[in-house]
Amino acid sequence: MDETERKLLTETAVSAGEIMLVSGAEIFRVEDTVRRILQLSGSSGTQTVALGTSLFVRLDSPDGSGITVFRRIMEHSSNLNRICRVNEISRRLCQGEISLETAYRELGKIRKDIQYRPAVKAVGYIGVPAFFAVLLGGTWLEGLGAGIAGAFLACVCYLAANLRMNDFCINALGAFTVGIAALILKSWAARGMNLDMVITGAIMPLVPGVTFTTAIRDILNGDYASGTNRMMEAVVIALAVAVGIGGAMALMGLVQGGGQGW
Amino acid sequence: MVIRTVAAFAAVVCFGLLLEMPKRYLLSAGFVGGAAWMVYLLVEQAASNIVAAFVSTLAVALISHMFARIWKAPVTIFLVAGILPAVPGASIYRSVYYIIQNDGSLANHYLMETLQIAGAIALAVFVMDSVFRLIQGRGKGERFCQSHGNTDIPDWKGGLPEGHRRG
Numbered sequence: 001m002d003e004t005e006r007k008l009l010t011e012t013a014v015s016a017g018e019i020m021l022v023s024g025a026e027i028f029r030v031e032d033t034v035r036r037i038l039q040l041s042g043s044s045g046t047q048t049v050a051l052g053t054s055l056f057v058r059l060d061s062p063d064g065s066g067i068t069v070f071r072r073i074m075e076h077s078s079n080l081n082r083i084c085r086v087n088e089i090s091r092r093l094c095q096g097e098i099s100l101e102t103a104y105r106e107l108g109k110i111r112k113d114i115q116y117r118p119a120v121k122a123v124g125y126i127g128v129p130a131f132f133a134v135l136l137g138g139t140w141l142e143g144l145g146a147g148i149a150g151a152f153l154a155c156v157c158y159l160a161a162n163l164r165m166n167d168f169c170i171n172a173l174g175a176f177t178v179g180i181a182a183l184i185l186k187s188w189a190a191r192g193m194n195l196d197m198v199i200t201g202a203i204m205p206l207v208p209g210v211t212f213t214t215a216i217r218d219i220l221n222g223d224y225a226s227g228t229n230r231m232m233e234a235v236v237i238a239l240a241v242a243v244g245i246g247g248a249m250a251l252m253g254l255v256q257g258g259g260q261g262w
Numbered sequence: 263m264v265i266r267t268v269a270a271f272a273a274v275v276c277f278g279l280l281l282e283m284p285k286r287y288l289l290s291a292g293f294v295g296g297a298a299w300m301v302y303l304l305v306e307q308a309a310s311n312i313v314a315a316f317v318s319t320l321a322v323a324l325i326s327h328m329f330a331r332i333w334k335a336p337v338t339i340f341l342v343a344g345i346l347p348a349v350p351g352a353s354i355y356r357s358v359y360y361i362i363q364n365d366g367s368l369a370n371h372y373l374m375e376t377l378q379i380a381g382a383i384a385l386a387v388f389v390m391d392s393v394f395r396l397i398q399g400r401g402k403g404e405r406f407c408q409s410h411g412n413t414d415i416p417d418w419k420g421g422l423p424e425g426h427r428r429g
Binding site: 025026078079080081082083084085087088091114115116120121123124125126127128131132134135136137143200203204205207208209210212213215216217219220221234235238239241242243245 | 265266269270272273275276277278279280281282283284285287299334335336338339342345346347349350351352354355357358359361362363376380381383384385387388
C-alpha cells in the first residue's frame with residue numbers, strides 16, 4: 001500500500017468514525033470500526049482515540065513516519081440510519097467487496113443523507129407523545145392531549161431547525177411550546193386531564209434518556225471521559241427542557257393570576 | 263396491559279421516524295419495543311421498577327443480538343428501540359426541573375431514580391454483550407466485520423513499532 005492509498009485509508013477511517021460519533025454510536029463501536037478499517041493497511045501500528053467531542057486517528061508508515069488525522073465533533077444527534085450504513089460500508093470494505101475509493105465516496109453521500117421528509121417526521125412528533133402518554137398509563141384523553149401538544153412541538157422544531165438555532169434554544173423553545181399547549185388544553189378544554197402525564201408524554205421526543213443510558217454504557221466499557229461527556233450533554237438537554245417547561249408554567253401562572261409560579 | 267404494549271409498539275415505531283431508523287427495520291424495532299414493555303409491565307407487578315428495567319433490557323439485548331445477526335445490522339438499532347420505553351428520560355428532566363424549582367428532596371429522588379434505571383439498563387446490556395462475546399468466541403466475530411467491541415486489539419509483541427523507537 002503506497003502513501004496515497006494510506007492517506008485515503010486514514011481519511012476513510014476517520015470519516016466513518018466521525019459520522020458514527022455525530023450519529024450517537026457508542027464509543028467502543030466507533031473505535032472498533034475505525035480500527036478495523038485501518039487494519040486493511042496491514043500495519044500493526046494504528047491508534048484510535050474517540051472522545052465525545054473529538055476523534056484522533058494515527059496510522060504508522062513502514063518508513064517510520066505516519067499519518068495523524070483528528071477531527072473536532074461539533075454536533076450530536078441520533079441517526080440510526082447513518083450508523084447502519086457506515087456499518088454496512090465498513091463490513092463490505094473489510095471483506096473486499098468494494099474498493100477504498102467507493103467506500104470513501106459512499107461515506108461522503110451518507111453525510112447528507114436524510115431518510116424521512118419533514119411531514120413524516122411530524123407524524124413521529126405527534127405519535128411519540130400520544131403513544132407514550134398511553135404507554136405510561138394515561139387514558140386516551142391524555143394521549144390525545146399529548147398528541148396535540150406534540151403537533152405544536154413538530155411545528156416549532158421544524159421552524160427552529162430552519163432558522164439554524166442551536167440545540168439548547170430548540171429544546172427550550174420546544175418544551176416551552178409544549179408546556180403552553182398542555183396548560184391551555186388543561187384550563188380551557190379538558191379539566192379532567194392529568195397535566196403531568198400529558199407534559200411527560202409530550203416532551204418525550206426531546207428528553208435525553210437514550211443519551212444518558214449510552215453514557216453509562218460507555219462508562220461501563222471503560223470510556224470514562226466520553227461517558228462523562230455524554231452525561232453532561234444529557235444534563236444540558238434536560239436543563240433546556242426544564243427551563244422551557246418552567247418558563248411556560250411561570251408565564252401561565254402570571255396570565256391566570258395566582259397560579260403556580262417560581 | 264395489552265393496550266399499553268400496543269402503545270409501546272406504536273411509540274417505538276414513531277420514535278424510529280425521529281431517530282432516522284432505517285425503513286426496513288421499523289417494524290421489527292417496534293416489535294422489540296413492544297416486547298420490552300410487556301416484559302417490563304409483567305415484572306413490575308412483582309418487583310421494583312429497577313428490576314423490571316433490568317429484566318426487560320436483558321430480553322431486549324437478547325432479541326437485538328439475534329436480530330442483528332439475522333439481518334447483519336448493528337445491534338444498536340434494535341437496542342435503542344427496545345430500551346426507549348424504559349429509559350429514564352422523564353426522570354432526568356424532572357430532576358433538573360426540581361433543581362430549578364429549588365426543591366432539593368424531589369430533585370434528589372428523581373436523580374437517584376435516573377441513575378438507578380439508567381444503570382440497570384446499561385448493566386443489562388453489558389451483561390448480554392459479554393455473554394454473546396463469550397459464546398461467539400474470538401474467531402467467529404470476524405465474520406460480521408464489526409458486531410463487537412474490543413475483541414481483537416493488534417498484537418504488540420515487539421513493544422512499540424519501529425517508528426517510535428528512534429531516539
